[in-house]
Amino acid sequence: MKIHILPISGAAVVDVEPKSDSRGVFCRWFCQKELESLVGKRQIVNVNFSRTEKIGSIRGMHFQYPPKAEMKLVRCIRGKVFDVIVDLRKKSPTFMQYHTEILSQENGKMIVIPEGLAHGFQALEEGVELIYFMTEFYSKEHSSGIRYSDPKVGIDWPLSVSEISIKDKEFPFLDDTF
Secondary structure, X not given: OEEEEOOOOOOXXXXXXXXXXXXXXXXXXXXXXOOXXXXXXXXXXXXXXXXXXXXXOEEEEEEEOOOOOOOEEEEEEEOEEEEEEEEOOOOOOOOOOEEEEEEEOOOOOXXXXXXXXXXXXXXXXXXXXXXXXXXXXXXXXXXXXXXOOOOOOOOOOOOOOOOOOHHHHOOOOOOOOO
């Protein structure tokens, strides 16, 4: 695995080094030892899966408040997505900044999203599938998000929005009390 540190503190992209032969491909998707510099003593407690059917669909921008804040390790296992993280940590030098990556089945990249960042993506192909390695259990009481179209963040989505859940569409815009 090759770790590429991103401009947002604690965030990284991990590239795999697939081994190919006449049978196909083998690669490691997660290794606590190799990712220790990022994951530390955290443990993966959930592995989640999503499938998004329509091109242009957006899922996000999601996060959990402390004490249930979570680190996410996200990989696209089918298709291609425009993946976005937003730094919501008030004391961070990159507060309110966002970073994007193209995650795809072909490039095999995994994005590491530390606690305090919102995460979402837009499907660039039909039938995209993502797998999420989570360091905290889902907590409805601590689950929240920011609006995908919040002008204070200004995410430049590559496609028009074709589908978005009511919940995601109705997340509040950020204000000075956030």
